[in-house]
Amino acid sequence: MSATAPVATVDAAEIARLDEVARQIRLAIVRTVNHARAGHLGGPLSAADILAALYFHVMRIRPDEPAWADRDRFILSKGHSSVGLYAALALRGYFPVEELVTFDAANSRLQGHPDMTRLPGLDMSSGSLGMGISAGVGMALGARLTGRDVRTYVMLGDGECQEGEVWEAAMTAARYGLDSLVAIVDHNRLQQYGWPGDGPDGRMPPQVPGELVAKWSAFGWRVLEVDGHAMQAILAVLEEAAHGDGRPTVVIAHTIKGKGVSFMEGHYFWHTRAIKPDEFAIAMADLGEPLPATDGGPR
Ligand SMILES: Cc1ncc(C[n+]2csc(CCOP(=O)(O)OP(=O)(O)O)c2C)c(N)n1
Numbered sequence: 001m002s003a004t005a006p007v008a009t010v011d012a013a014e015i016a017r018l019d020e021v022a023r024q025i026r027l028a029i030v031r032t033v034n035h036a037r038a039g040h041l042g043g044p045l046s047a048a049d050i051l052a053a054l055y056f057h058v059m060r061i062r063p064d065e066p067a068w069a070d071r072d073r074f075i076l077s078k079g080h081s082s083v084g085l086y087a088a089l090a091l092r093g094y095f096p097v098e099e100l101v102t103f104d105a106a107n108s109r110l111q112g113h114p115d116m117t118r119l120p121g122l123d124m125s126s127g128s129l130g131m132g133i134s135a136g137v138g139m140a141l142g143a144r145l146t147g148r149d150v151r152t153y154v155m156l157g158d159g160e161c162q163e164g165e166v167w168e169a170a171m172t173a174a175r176y177g178l179d180s181l182v183a184i185v186d187h188n189r190l191q192q193y194g195w196p197g198d199g200p201d202g203r204m205p206p207q208v209p210g211e212l213v214a215k216w217s218a219f220g221w222r223v224l225e226v227d228g229h230a231m232q233a234i235l236a237v238l239e240e241a242a243h244g245d246g247r248p249t250v251v252i253a254h255t256i257k258g259k260g261v262s263f264m265e266g267h268y269f270w271h272t273r274a275i276k277p278d279e280f281a282i283a284m285a286d287l288g289e290p291l292p293a294t295d296g297g298p299r
Contacts, residue, residue: 015231021091022052023287026260028087028100030283033275036104039112040272041264042257043157044084046188050253051088053234054153063093066120070148073139075124077132078157078186079113086110094121130163132156133183137169140181151242155184158206159191167219174220179244185212186228188257190268200266216250228253261286
């Protein structure tokens with residue numbers, strides 16, 4: 001991993017605040033998917049700490065003015081993790097937290113995959129893997145052409161990095177020296193199913209160790225690595241990424257799929273699946289909000 005110096009301006013209270021935001025995001029993910037009986041779990045849970053850091057500390061945004069022209073942009077290229085993004089947006093004040101119960105319902109603004117035509121605050125619709133980073137390249141070029149000091153963040157899955165379009169966009173970003181563009185790869189080493197193999201949960205990981213670093217470097221990007229669940233380190237690496245050096249930056253975030261829920265961590269089959277009542281009770285206890293016994297929680 002790259003050495004990341006502690007961020008001098010961030011004190012322990014701020015780290016604790018952001019860790020708590022990440023916990024609230026995870027709680028909202030589990031509650032929302034449980035309520036909808038649909039949605040993704042593993043990928044949103046692995047991304048929660050980074051979403052908390054971006055939306056509650058790093059990005060220059062105005063939740064009460066979502067179309068503010070000078071806002072930093074965020075594209076969830078791994079759009080199937082929408083419930084995590086919706087949780088972050090709701091907690092940050094873009095829309096009421098109570099609206100999360102409409103997730104995945106017909107006519108809801110909170111579709112299973114992000115739809116920017118419905119929900120203010122979304123900078124891009126996504127869900128078809130591989131496409132978000134191309135949009136990010138366009139936004140970064142647009143910011144340059146219009147002279148705006150805007151950063152563009154794009155979150156990708158490691159499985160998503162198997163898509164050819166990712167590398168077409170990566171070539172273009174490097175060719176134009178788009179140093180306001182920051183890609184973040186949620187490197188949880190699992191995808192939806194994967195092939196049986198020698199990785200976590202007996203599955204073949206999308207990449208061999210070091211492969212992502214070598215590939216992004218070869219494509220002309222500055223590559224930084226971080227433990228994607230260590231808030232202090234996440235803030236430090238994102239601060240480093242914000243200082244352009246003439247190249248686009250990718251942060252390879254080492255994460256655990258299903259992070260925070262004991263029986264989901266590291267298991268590909270929790271990519272997306274409905275939660276049974278006893279599993280829900282365990283998940284809530286894992287996240288620090290045990291259900292009262294009368295609700296069917298542990299006695
Ligand atoms: C082009 C395309 N092919 C297939 C899918 C179906 N799909 C949704 S999520 C997923 C696995 C993604 O794995 P990864 O990018 O590693 O995401 P994470 O593990 O963070 O959830 C697949 C194949 C899709 N959404 N888009």
